[in-house]
Amino acid sequence: MLDVLEGFIQELRTAGLPVSLTENLDAMEAVQHVPIEDREAFKYALAATLVKSHAHWKAFETVFEVYFSLRRPGPGEEGDGEPPEAGNLQLDESGAPAGGGAMDSLSPEELAEMLYRALMDADEATMRALARQAVTRFAGMEPGRPVGGTYYLYRTLRNLDLDGVLERLLEASREEAGGELTDLEKRLERDEYQDRIARLRQEIEAEIRRRLVADRGPEAMARTLRKPLPEDVDFMHASREEMAALRRTIQPLARKLAVRLARKRRHGRKGPLDFRNTMRHSLSYGGVPAEPKFRYPRPAKPEIMVVADISGSVAAFARFTLQFVYAISSQFSRVRAFVFIDGMDEVTRFFEGTDDVNQAVHRVNTEADVIWVDGHSDYGHAFGVFWDRWGPEVTPKTSVILLGDARNNYHASQAWIVKDLRQRARHVYWLNPEPRSYWDTGDSIVSEYGVHCDGVYECRNLRQLERFVEQLG
Amino acid sequence: MAVPEPQPRFESVPAVREGLRSVDYLADEGIAGVVYLADRLQKPVLIEGPAGTGKTELAKSVARLTDSRLIRLQCYEGLDESKALYEWNYKKQLLRIQVERGEDDRASWSEMEENIFAEEFLLTRPLLEAIRANDPVVLLIDEVDRVEVETEALLLEILSDYQVSIPELGTVSATQVPLVFLTSNNSRELSEALKRRCLYLHIDYPDLAREKEIVLARVPGVTENLADQIARVVRSIRQLELKKAPSVSETLDWARTLLLLGAKEIDGQQATETLHILLKYQSDIAKAAKELSAAAT
Secondary structure (H helix, E strand, O other), X not given: OHHHHHHHHHHHHHOOOOOOHHHHHHHHHHHHOOOOXXXXXXXXXXXXXXXXXXXXXXXXXXXXXXXXXXXXXXXXXXXXXXXXXXXXXXXXXXXXXXXXXXXXHOOHHHHHHHHHHHHHHOOHHHHHHHHHXXXXXXXXXXXXXXXXXHHHHHHHHHHHOHHHHHHHHHHHHHHHHOOOOOHHHHHHHHHHHHHHHHHHHHHHHHHHHHXXXXXXXXXXXXXXXXXXXHHHOOHHHOOXXXXXXXXXXXXXXXXXXXXXXXXXXXXXXXXXXXXXXXXXXXXXXXXXXXXXXXXXXXXXXXXXXXXXXXXXXXXXXXXXXXXXXXXXHHHOOEXXXXXXXXXXXXXXXXXXXXXXXXXXXXXXXXXXXXXXXXXXXXXXXXXXXXXXXXXXXXOOOEEEEEEOOOEOOOOOOOHHHHHHXXXXXXXXXXXXXXXXXXXXXXXEOHHHHHOOOOEEEEOOOHHHHHHHHHHHO | OOOOOOOOOOOOHHHHHHXXXXXXOOOOHHHHHHHHHHHHHOOOEEEEOOOOOOHHHXXXXXXXXXXXXXXXXXXXXXXXHHHHOEEEOHHXXXXXXXXXXXXXXXXOHHHHHHXXXXXXXXXXXXXXXXXXXXXXXXXXXXXXXXXXXXXXXXXXXXXXXXXXXXXXXXXXXXXXXXXXXXXXXXXXXXXXXXXXXXXXXXXXXXXXXXXXXXXXXXXXXXXXXXXXXXHHHHHHXXXXXXXXXXXXXXXXXXXXXXXXXXXXXXXXXXXXHOHHHHOXXXXXXXXXXXXXXXXXX
16 A cells, blocks of 8 residues: 555656655555545545645546556456556455446447436446446457557547437437427536536546556556646647646636735835834834834836737747736736737737637737738838837837747848837847747747847746746736 | 644544534535544645635534634734734733832842733734634634735644744643634645645535535525526536636525525526626626527537
C-alpha cells in the first residue's frame, strides 16, 4: 500500500502538483481513517490532503484513475494481465453488477436496444456493464499495441452511434408526453439525455484506461496521460478542449489579478504624515500621538493601448490577451485595442457598451478591417498606419503593448516607428507567443523591434501573461 | 503540542452525512468525507468554491449538528492582530495606573506591570476566544482571501498547533480542539504555508439530484415535480457560457419566487420572465432567455 501511494505521489509531482512532505504524511494518515474498500472515500481522503487548488483537480483525477483503477471490481478483468503493484489491491468481485458475462452472447441489435433502455431509465449499473461490453466488442484492443486511448475510444464510439441514440430518445420522450413538447421542455429533455450520454462516454473512457493500465502498468500509462496544467498550456498549440478550459480560467484569474493590482496601488508606498488623522487617533492615547498616520498617494492608473497581430498563426494568443486585458480593464484608466494583419483597425468600439468580452472578441475576428493587400502579416505597414492615424493620441501616460511573433514575411520592418513611439509613450512592451529559441529565426525580426522597446517578453501561457500584466499595473 | 486526547465527534462518514441532513444541509460524499477527516485528523478545513454554494452554511450546519457555539471571524482588508486575536484594554490599564498612583506612590514598576498585563485587561477576539473556550466551539474564518498575505501569518500558529502566544502572558493552548473552517472566494492565491496546514475542500455546484433535494429541503411547500423542473432548468443554464452562473442560493430564491407566483410547473414564458432572479448580468439574462426559448434542434 505504501509503495503504491509513494508512486502515486511521485506521479502527482511530475504532473506539476506541488505536494509537500507534510501533505504526503497527512495523506498517509488520512487514508487510515477511511474504510479501504470504499473507493470514493479513499479518493476524497487523498484529494483533501494532496490537492490544494481546484485547477489541479483534473490532473489529480487522471492520475488517481490510473493508479487505483484496478481496485474497482468488475468482470472483464479476468483475462487481463495485472501489474504486480496492483496485486494486493485486487478485491473480490462480489459487488459487480450482474449480467456482465451474459452479454457476450447478445447480437449487436440487442446490445443497441439494451443501451437505449439503460439510457432511457438512467440505469447506472447496466450502463457500466454496457460500457465494458462495448469496449470488449468494438475497441479491438490488443496487448502491447502502441496506440493511444483516443484511438480505442473513437472506435468504440463510432460503433455505438450515440447521436442516433440521442435522436431516438428524444423521439420517444415526445411520444410519451403525447403531442408536441414546448421549446423549454425540449431543451430540458435534450440536456438530460446529453448528460446521460456524457456519463456513458466517461464510463467507456474509464474502461479503456483501465485496460490500458492493465496492459502497460501505471507508470507508463500515467506518462502518456500527463497533460500540462491549465496555466501552462501553450497558447499556440492548445487543443479545442484546452481552449475551452483556458477560457474558463481566464475570468477568475483576471479577478485575482485585479484585486492584487488594486491592493498594490493602495499599499505601495507611504506618503507624508497625515496630521489630521494622527491627531484624531492620538485622542485614544490621551493626546499622545503614538500612532502616526500617513497619507497614501494614489498613483494614476495607466492607460493601455493593445496593438495585436491577429493573423492565423498568433490569433489565439491575441484573443486571450485582449480578453485578459479587458477583464481587468477596471485597473486601467482606459484600454484601447487595435488589431492588424497588414492593415490596422481600432476595435475599442466592439468592447465598449457590452459586458460580454467573448462576444466582442468574436466581433473583432469577423468585422475588423485589417486586410490591406494580401492578408499576410506586414508589421511595417501596419505600424505605419498606426503611427499616422493614432500616433498623436499616444501620450506620456500611455503604455503600448505590441503583440505578435514579428514574422514579417520579409517586408520592411519600419522599426523607427517603434523607436519614436517609445519616445512619446510611457512604456512600450512587446509580447511574443513564440518560444524564445525561435526568435529571429526565418522571417522573425523580433529583435529589430525589441531593441526599441522597454521589454520583450516571451508569453506562451497564462502564467507568463499573468506575470506580465501584474508588473504593468 | 499540549492538546488533550480528542473525543471523535463523528462515528463514520455516513453518520456525518445523515447528521448534516438532519440539520437541513445536504452534503455529498466528498463534503461529508472531508468533515469527518477534519475531525479525525484535527485539521482545519479550507473551503473554496463559487459564491453561493454553501461554504459558510456548511460551517454553520456543523456547529448546529455538534451542538457547538459558532465563533465567526469575518475577514476584511486591514484586519490585524488586535481585531483577530487579542488586544490589551489600554483604557482600563490607564485607569488602573491612575488609581494606583493616587493610592500608593511607592508601587514599583514591575508590580505595576504585572498588574496591568493580567487577564483582566485582555480583550479576547474571535481567534483567542475559540482557543480558550471550554464548551465545544466551531471556528469559522470567513473569506480568508480578503486579508493581506502578511496577516495570513497570524493564523498559522492557531491552525497548526491550536495555541496563541501572547508575549506578556505566555502561550495559551486550546483546552479542546475546535473544528475550524476557513472559506475563500478565491480572489487571490492563498499562501502555501496556509494551504499546507489545511484539508482542502472544493464545493462546486451540486448535481441535478442533490440540487433538487436541496430545493425540497429548503423551500417548504414546493412540489416534487416543480423542484425537479427547477433543478433541470438551472442545470441547463449553468451549461451556458455565462459571466456568473446561478448559485444555489439563487436557485432557492427562484424556487420561492415561483412558489409565490403560484406556479405548478414552469413554462418557457414564466422562466424567461423570472430569469433576473437567477442571473445578475443583463447580457447573461439575454443569452439564457434566447437559449431557453430557442427550439432545441
